[in-house]
Structure formats: structure tokens, C-alpha cells
Amino acid sequence: MLVALLLLPFLGGLAALGAGRRRPLVARGVAFGALLLTSALGLTLLAGGAADGPWLAEVDAPWSRGLGVRFHLVADGFALALASLSGGLGALGVLASWREIQTRLGLFHLAVCWTVAAAIGVFLAADLLLFITFWEAMLAPAFVLIALFGHGAAERSALKFLIYNQVGGIGLIAATMALVAGAETLTFDAYALAETPRSPAVQVALLLGFSLAFLVKLPVIPIHGWLPDAHTDAPTAGSILLAGVLLKTGAYGLYRFAPLLFPDAAAALAPAALGLGVAGALYGGLVACGQRDAKRLIAYTSIGHMGFVLAGTFSPSPLARAGAGVEMFAHAFSSSALFLMVGALRERTGTTDMRALGGLQARAPRLAAGFGFFAAAALAMPGTANFIGEALIIVGVFQDAPVAAVLLASALVLSVVYATRLLRSTVFGEGAGEAPLADAGRREMAGAAALAVLVLGFGLQPQILLDAIRPDASSAPVAPRAGPPPKGASTSTVAS
């Protein structure tokens, strides 16, 4: 069944390519159906998987015996949830591009489907060589998506994306090879490699190389340079996939492999990771406040939110780790939805410059409502999944590093500033033209509504998500919203 999770989007992409120019509706429909089916299949496996072993599902077949490589896929709840998320956001991307993309449809949907397929491979691979293969396989379709279908200096931005991620990937490859060279038997299986004891110094060196790819993808400052450009110039579907799926592969890589393969180093480097996370949260929030382009603003908020995820991932507190898991999903929902909205706006007005937008509440009330809701999610309004994620991270971090927690909480203040700015310049205010805009159509409303349900659902009932992903299967059950918020200041700002 896990193979089907990969094959569905892979073959769906090929079918869409075949339908291509002659039957545009078929190409869109096939890609949408395949991706939605992928998502549904992931959820089915998640709901019905019999967990008699450590995994809900597993596939293990020899690939190249001489090299010690196996086609080994494993899935726990977290991986399956991320796989469903990828499929769902891919389908959302297809919906969002219904009117935006009119040429080279086959190629476009191939790129969307294959990006999703490769990302699902990343979430499932247990063999490190297989993992690297999927990791690198994400690059080419995502590059095509940005470079050929983007706006503005799309090719330049896409090249930036490519260089950063390729150089990061070399760190991953080199460290993996060194890891394998130091193991007793020739294997690339992550769980077998984890059994070889290594000195802390070696672990630190390897972890630094290994996580380079993930830190670039996440991204963490100062290696975030590719993200604002790529997000801004990508087509809507590209922005959705970048923010919702590709950034999550970086977070997932750290989340899954850093503590597994390098336990001592992960603990030793936790303060550095926390520092980078806090710096990212503050930097992303601060720079987002100064943006004029709505897409760029959302892109910088991604850096901020992924800073939270990084801070939570390396925290010794299970609470913070759970929060990082929730935040990964929450950010995927809210930022994809915002990109969907901005994309819809761009289709109608031809610009994402916030100075030229405005007055949406009168001109397109449904779009305005969408903006309002997801901007609230982005600033982690209580009741949204984003609030759960960020609150858990701050509470968890506070136990060991109160100063860092305070700084993270102040990043929340910044999020209020940029979210208000986004709203003020789009929903409220005077638009450049007073002509009424076509309001959100059925496709846009359906996508936004689905995401809104998820944001609210997991915001009010986070235990569903936590049970499904079980961010720390070994640790004590997590009681979300149990601890008091660390600082009165943060909650009061959030509520205001």
C-alpha cells in the first residue's frame, strides 16, 4: 500500500502529461483526482493501520544487494499524516491553478504530482540512500514549477532555489556516506545505522553535515536566501507546495533522523538549534513586517514559523516536540491558504503589491473573510491549530530556557503586527480601483473551507492530531494546553 502512495501521484502526473494540451480538463481532473486519492489513501492507512510492530505499514525489498541498498519504506502516523497532507495540498494546488495556468498544462501537472510523489518518498523512506534519492528527486519538478510557470524573475529565483538546496544536499550525502563508512556492516538502513555507537565528537561533525540539507530547506537563517524569492515568484501551486510540503521535508528530516542517528549530538547541539530557531522566528517576523509584497510577507512569516518548529524539534521537552509536530501541520494549512488567497487576488488584480490592493471587504467579501480568518491563524489566535503548536513550543522551551521562550513569545507580537498590516492593506483601506472584483469562486471557497475546518478542528481538538502523529511515541502522553502560558504578555497580545 505504501508503494501505492508513491505510484498514485507518479502515474497521475504521467497521465496528466499524456492528456496535456488536447484535453485540459482531463489533465486537471486526473491530477486533482490522483492527488486527492493519495491523500485519502494516506488517511485510510492512518486510520486503519494495525500497529502490531513499530510501523503502521512497511515495505522492504532488495534494490541493489552489492551496495547494501534496500527499497525500505516505513510509515508511522506522523509520516502518513504528512503524506496525506502532501497529497491534499497538491490537490489544492491544482484547484488554485485552474485559471492561473493555461499553457503547458501537462508539464505543469506532472511537476505538481512528481513534487508530491518525491516528498511522500522522503516521508516514508527508511533506507538513507532511498531517502537521498527522493530528496534530490524533489528538486527538478519543483524547479520546473517555479521557473516555467512563475512570475517576475522566476528563472532567477528557481536557480537560487536549486543552488541552495543542491549544495545543502551535498552535506546530507557526504555525511550519510561517512556514516555508512563507519558502520560495521554495509547498509544504508537508518535504523540499522542507528545501532552503531559513535563518539559524540564524530556525531556532532556528522550531524552538522547531515542537517545542512534540512536547515537549508527549513530554512534557517542565514541560509534562507532562496525562500523569499522562490515563494514570491512561484505560481500559486508552487508557493503552496513549497510552504506546505517542501519546508516540512526539512523539518521532518531533523525531527526523524537527528535524534535517531545522532542522539548525543542532537542533545549537545540543542542550544544552538534553539538559538537558530529563536533567531529565525524573530527575523522572519521582523522582516515580514516591512514587506510591501503580500507573497513576500507570507514567505517571511514561513521563516518565522519554521523557526518555532526548529526550536521545538531540538528541545528536550516532549511538550515542545509535540508542539513542533502540530506547528508543522498548522503552518502548512494557514500559509497554503494565504497563498491560495493571494493567488486568487493576483488572478483578479494582476498584482501582489499591497499598496495596489485594498478595500477587499467591499469588493470581494468572501475573499476578505478568508484573508481575515487565515491571517488570524497566522498570528496564532487561540482556537486555531497554530496557537496550539506555538503555545506548546513556548511552554516546552520555557522549562529549560526561559529567556528563549520569552523571545519566542515576543515573536508572536511581531506576528500580530504583520498580520494586521496584511489585513489593513488588503481587506480594509482604499483599493487602487473601486471596481468590484469577482469574488472567490466555488473552487477557491472549497479549498479554503477545507483548510479552515482543519485549522479550527485541530485548534479545538488537538488531541486528534496528537494521537495520529504521536510525535513522541515513547514519551509520556502529552497534555496539550495543560501548562499555563509562560508570559501573560504573550497571551494578552494574542487575544487582542
Next chain:
Amino acid sequence: MTPADLLALGPLAAWGVAAVLALLACPFTSLGRVRALAAAGLLGGGAWAWGQLGAGAHEVGDLLVVDRPARLLWMYAAGGGALVLALLEDAPRETAVLLVVSALGAGVLGAATHGAAIVSSLALVSTPLIGAIAGRARDADALGAAYIYLILAGVASAATGLGVALALAAQGTLASSGPVGQGDEAAVAGATLLVLGLAFEVGAPPLHGWVPDVYRAAPPAVAGFSGTVARSGALLALARRLRAEALPPPVAELVVPVLAGAAVVLGALLGLRQRSLRRMLGCSSIAHGGFLIAMATADAPLEGLLFYLCAYGAAVLAAFAVAARLPPAAGRAELRGLLGRRPGLGGAWALALLSLAGLPVTGGFAAKLLMFGALAHDGQWALIAAAGLGTGLGLVMYARFGLPVLADPGPEAPRLRGAGPWARAALFLLALAILWLGVAPPA
């Protein structure tokens, strides 16, 4: 020479016979038949080497060793040479003969363990190539490229000759098992010169200047040959020297890795600014020459080096098979919309560039992993960093020439040259090989 020596060298002898027969046939028949004769000879020799693959290593005096890597190299040269011949169109008949002779040189070089064998076979590789590059000699660019190659080949030949003489003076022997004089300046200088001569044939700095010009102006198949078969012998000879510890430590531990790193970074940097796709392939070749030298330095089985040669060879020959259909000075504009207009050609070009860039699922990706694996195993972190930088920059060069293929076809499409059935079949085989090497890399 004993009968056993002759038997071991049989495949090379078959190539020699094929070259003579093909040359005799030249005045009487067409390029197609000469090509067929030459290819049959090459493939026959390759099949012979395949048959002997299980046999043990055989030393031919001090000069050569016929072992498994040497036989694999012969098979590679036979297969690669035959594919090059299939792609060879619009060239004088004698070109086919010259390519077989050059392949013979590469075959000898790949088995060479003795300084004298290296010097003489290096000349055997490069001399016939001068004529092959010039092609019909009507084309001033091709003639110019041949001159540049001639001059640099002369410098390289002089360097190896002087290097071997110095090594002989310092060590008293040219066999690779000879003792290495520690800290002996003459030995270091001699070995450095020898390495420079080999690096010329690989297309690595400092004698790399011929590569972009030859790739741009030579008949495409000949350019492909210079990037695949012609360099293979020199690489194997270098790897043998390094493994036998026949090079003084300063050369083995400093000169060669620096050369590899410089080639990787320089090739990628030069490639960023190219407008002509053939020149871009030349810059890519310099960079891959660096990766190949890096693989030669790693203390890993020689089969890895041969796998890299196969993966790179399939990609670059496929790229040249497509380039041969486009105008000689073609750049990004001529590639525009190729996938839409000619899906086969466009797909092959995209696949070749993916493989050159080392992205999955292609032979180039497997080769890249293999190279980083070998370097990480040896702990050569500086070289890994250089290779990482080179791969990152290289990606830009490939993306710039890969992207237009996927774009909408422009209003005016350049005329594509037709290709014979053999060239089409060769391109199909090469595309298949790129995928196969990526999906199921042989252990």
C-alpha cells in the same frame, strides 16, 4: 612476448587489425561501411575482453598488466567507441579509422604500469584525435580547435616525456613498483609533469584549454569520443599509479587532489557564462574530469571509476547525439520548445542534462553518490567541499540549458538535421542506459 602475452592482449590486437582493414577499405567504400568495419572490430575486441573477464591478471613484462579493470576498460572503450561510430556522420571516412587507433591508445594506456608505456600510449591517444577533430578541414573553427589541441598535446607529450626522464633519473626505474624517493625534488617534479600530461588527456587544468573549443567545433561524435573513450585510459593509468603508491606523497596527496578540485570548480564557473550548448558541454566535461580524478584518488575499487565513466559517457554521448541535430553554434534559443516539437530529442536532452547534473533517477545520480561515498570513506573533506560547490554551480549551467527545452516552442523553429538509423538507435540506447544505470546500478 610469450603466446600467453599475446592472448591476453588479443582484444587490442583485434582493434589494431580492424584499424588496418578499415584504412585499406577507405578508398573503395562509403563512410557507412568503414564505420561498420571499425565498429565490428571494436565490438569484437570488447567481446573478447568480456570472455576473458574471469581470467586472472596477466602481467606483460614490466609494461602492462591485463587485469579485470583493464578488461572492463576495454569493454567500455569498445562499447563507447561503437556508439561514437554510430553517431559519426558528415565526417571523412578516415575519421572512423583514427577513432579506432585512438581507442587502441586508450586501451593500452589503461593497462600501462610502466612510465614508457604511459608516454607512448598517451601519444597514441592524442595524435589520431588531431586529425579527427579537424574533420573535413573546410570548417575554420574545427581546424582552429585541432590546432589548439595539437599544441597542447605537444606540451603534454613533452611534459610526460620530461617527467618520465626525471623519474628515471631519480628512481632508477620506470616500473610502478619502483621505490619512491622521499623528498626527492627530481622525483616530485617528474611525477608532477607526468600527472599534468595525464590531466591534459582527461581535460583537467592546467592544460584544459582545448576542451571548450574542441567540443564546440569538432564533429559532435569526435567531441563525444574525446570526453569518453579518449580520457578513460589516462584516468585508469593515473588511478593505477596512485594505488601502487608510485607517485611521491606530495604529488599524490596535494597535486592530484588540487587538480581535481580546481577542475570541478573551474569547469562549473566557466560553464555559467556559456552561450553555446556545445561549449557548455565542454565546461561540463572539465568539471566531470575533476570528479573522475577525484574518484581516481579515492582508495576504492577501480570498478567505481569505470562506473562513473559509463554513467558520464552515456549522458555526454546522448547530449552530443542531440547537439548533432542542431546547428553547430546552437544556444538556448535553438533548444526552445524542443520537447514539444520533438519529444524524443527533447526528452533525451533533458535526461542527459539530469544525469550530468547528478539528479535522480539517472546514472549520473548513482555516480555522484558513488563518488561522494568514496571520498567520504577516505575522509577527503576538502575535495568533498569543492565537489559540492562544483555540483551546486554546475546545476545552474545545466538548468539554463535544460529549461528552454520544456518551454513553449517559439514562433520560428530552427531546422533540425536529419539523422541516420544508426544514430537514432544509438541515442535510444544511450537514453535507456542513462535510466538503467540510475535505477539498477550494478554492484
